[in-house]
Amino acid sequence: xxxxxxxxxxxxxxxxxxxxxxxxxxxxxxxxxxxxxxxxxxxxxxxxxxxxxxxxxxxxxxxxxxxxxxxxxxxxxxxxxxxxxxxxxxxxxxxxxxxxxxxxxxxxxxxxxxxxxxxxxxxxxxxxxxxxxxxxxxxxxxxxxxxxxxxxxxxxxxxxxxxxxxxxxxxxxxxxxxxxxxxxxxxxxxxxxxxxxxxxxxxxxxxxxxxxxxxxxxxxxxxxxxxxxxxxxxxxxxxxxxxxxxxxxxxxxxxxxxxxxxxxxxxxxxxxxxxxxxxxxxxxxxxxxxxxxxxxxxxxxxxxxxxxxxxxxxxxxxxxxxxxxxxxxxxxxxxxxxxxxxxxxxxxxxxxxxxxxxxxxxxxxxxxxxxxxxxxxxxxxxxxxxxxxxxxxxxxxxxxxxxxxxxxxxxxxxxxxxxxxxxxxxxxxxxxxxxxxxxxxxxxxxxxxxxxxxxxxxxxxxxxxxxxxxxxxxxxxxxxxxxxxxxxxxxxxxxxxxxxxxxxxxxxxxxxxxxxx
Numbered sequence: 001x002x003x004x005x006x007x008x009x010x011x012x013x014x015x016x017x018x019x020x021x022x023x024x025x026x027x028x029x030x031x032x033x034x035x036x037x038x039x040x041x042x043x044x045x046x047x048x049x050x051x052x053x054x055x056x057x058x059x060x061x062x063x064x065x066x067x068x069x070x071x072x073x074x075x076x077x078x079x080x081x082x083x084x085x086x087x088x089x090x091x092x093x094x095x096x097x098x099x100x101x102x103x104x105x106x107x108x109x110x111x112x113x114x115x116x117x118x119x120x121x122x123x124x125x126x127x128x129x130x131x132x133x134x135x136x137x138x139x140x141x142x143x144x145x146x147x148x149x150x151x152x153x154x155x156x157x158x159x160x161x162x163x164x165x166x167x168x169x170x171x172x173x174x175x176x177x178x179x180x181x182x183x184x185x186x187x188x189x190x191x192x193x194x195x196x197x198x199x200x201x202x203x204x205x206x207x208x209x210x211x212x213x214x215x216x217x218x219x220x221x222x223x224x225x226x227x228x229x230x231x232x233x234x235x236x237x238x239x240x241x242x243x244x245x246x247x248x249x250x251x252x253x254x255x256x257x258x259x260x261x262x263x264x265x266x267x268x269x270x271x272x273x274x275x276x277x278x279x280x281x282x283x284x285x286x287x288x289x290x291x292x293x294x295x296x297x298x299x300x301x302x303x304x305x306x307x308x309x310x311x312x313x314x315x316x317x318x319x320x321x322x323x324x325x326x327x328x329x330x331x332x333x334x335x336x337x338x339x340x341x342x343x344x345x346x347x348x349x350x351x352x353x354x355x356x357x358x359x360x361x362x363x364x365x366x367x368x369x370x371x372x373x374x375x376x377x378x379x380x381x382x383x384x385x386x387x388x389x390x391x392x393x394x395x396x397x398x399x400x401x402x403x404x405x406x407x408x409x410x411x412x413x414x415x416x417x418x419x420x421x422x423x424x425x426x427x428x429x430x431x432x433x434x435x436x437x438x439x440x441x442x443x444x445x446x447x448x449x450x451x452x453x454x455x456x457x458x459x460x461x462x463x464x465x466x467x468x469x470x471x472x473x474x475x476x477x478x479x480x481x482x483x484x485x486x487x488x489x490x491x492x493x494x495x496x497x498x499x500x501x502x503x504x505x506x507x508x509x510x511x512x513x514x515x516x517x
Contacts, residue, residue: 030150032067032096034059035087039103041074044121050203054102054157054217061221062098065267077116077133084140088147097149099140102217105158106130107180112137114158137182141189150188151265153231157194157201157216184260190231191258194242205249208443208487210431216242216255218427227269232259241424248421248479250329322391324406326413328478333380333410337391342368345394348378351387369396382476384410414478415505418451422502426510429500430457432517438495442468443487450478451504458499459491464512
């Protein structure tokens with residue numbers, strides 16, 4: 001049955017002032033309203049596991065940011081229509097209006113539709129059946145604006161696989177599973193997808209992923225809670241974190257956003273008070289002793305000291321040397337290069353000999369160069385040994401820089417990348433489960449054990465004093481859990497919480513995290 005939960009006494013949105021919206025030019029008190037929908041229990045297409053939890057999590061986060069929030073769960077076409085009408089008619093002139101949807105979305109001939117739980121199963125040629133039973137995403141954002149919203153924000157975690165695809169049965173309505181690009185047409189529109197155009201979004205990283213939220217929502221919520229971020233910064237940070245997390249399971253998912261907002265919109269605090277983004281650690285001067293580098297420094301390329309170009313640039317301007325980040329999955333290594341200044345082409349080779357290989361180009365343009373963006377990620381086999389990657393690039397004028405060496409240490413890179421994932425997913429290190437007994441699952445820790453020296457838990461205690469058993473790290477298949485390993489512990493039946501602390505392989509320790517039953 002469809003249910004509607006509201007964080008306000010009534011479904012009708014009531015006029016009130018909540019907090020302050022600060023843009024780049026002036027602070028202006030504005031009312032914030034949100035409609036949040038999560039659909040799990042579809043009647044005629046595959047059900048989902050985490051969409052309702054996504055809606056509840058987003059609803060609470062928005063309420064914490066001063067939004068008047070209505071959350072609707074497992075809604076039919078009629079109930080979704082009623083919720084949209086009630087929400088849109090309650091919008092006042094100048095409001096910030098946000099609509100979030102987690103569930104099945106579907107693209108038909110370039111138009112995106114959001115599916116209620118009673119959408120019928122459709123076969124080939126029945127596009128109109130789906131259209132008539134669903135809600136056009138573009139129409140929703142236009143409705144928010146027509147009712148006076150100054151800023152209309154549409155967030156869709158709705159890019160799962162084709163829900164009408166039935167292998168071995170009658171062929172369903174044709175579709176790729178991902179959503180089509182969606183242009184922010186009018187001033188004040190901001191649209192964020194959980195995946196890029198034609199990509200599919202992950203509900204979970206694996207069957208053992210105990211996090212209650214989808215891969216997109218768990219990262220988006222974290223950025224919403226970060227003070228001082230603009231909408232664009234929230235989107236960009238979520239984009240980078242989801243991309244990196246999805247690649248740990250060899251899946252490509254890059255959230256896309258479409259922005260027609262003039263100025264900077266900040267939902268939490270005021271602009272400029274966001275914590276700084278970590279910068280590459282400076283390289284020590286040869287003559288000055290320095291302590292060992294921190295556990296997770298980016299690998300920075302430098303021109304060889306003997307190069308005359310290196311000496312002249314050091315005295316005049318920074319060298320546009322690439323930074324490389326390494327990510328290991330069961331299919332091998334992904335190496336992503338980034339540059340301070342725009343580049344128009346990238347080539348590389350591994351080792352001291354052989355020809356340079358072009359990385360190719362993406363199907364998108366760089367507005368700074370007005371040229372296609374070069375592909376910045378390369379793949380290396382999982383058994384690639386210690387060595388040096390040499391990277392060349394063409395600048396905005398087409399001039400090629402001489403090769404930059406980047407040291408590749410697979411053991412250190414594996415430890416670094418897995419530690420970063422653990423730090424990003426601290427909310428899902430352990431989870432309670434079980435039926436006839438209380439079990440504590442720690443498959444997340446076990447999957448990324450190559451960064452862990454020791455993990456301890458405290459049962460109903462803030463002091464972790466019990467060591468979790470872990471299989472040894474297997475660099476050839478780092479994220480798989482061995483068949484003879486047990487990724488859970490049996491807990492006392494009256495347990496209420498556990499505390500968790502990780503000691504990483506470099507000897508540093510994490511904060512103690514508490515997980516409640």
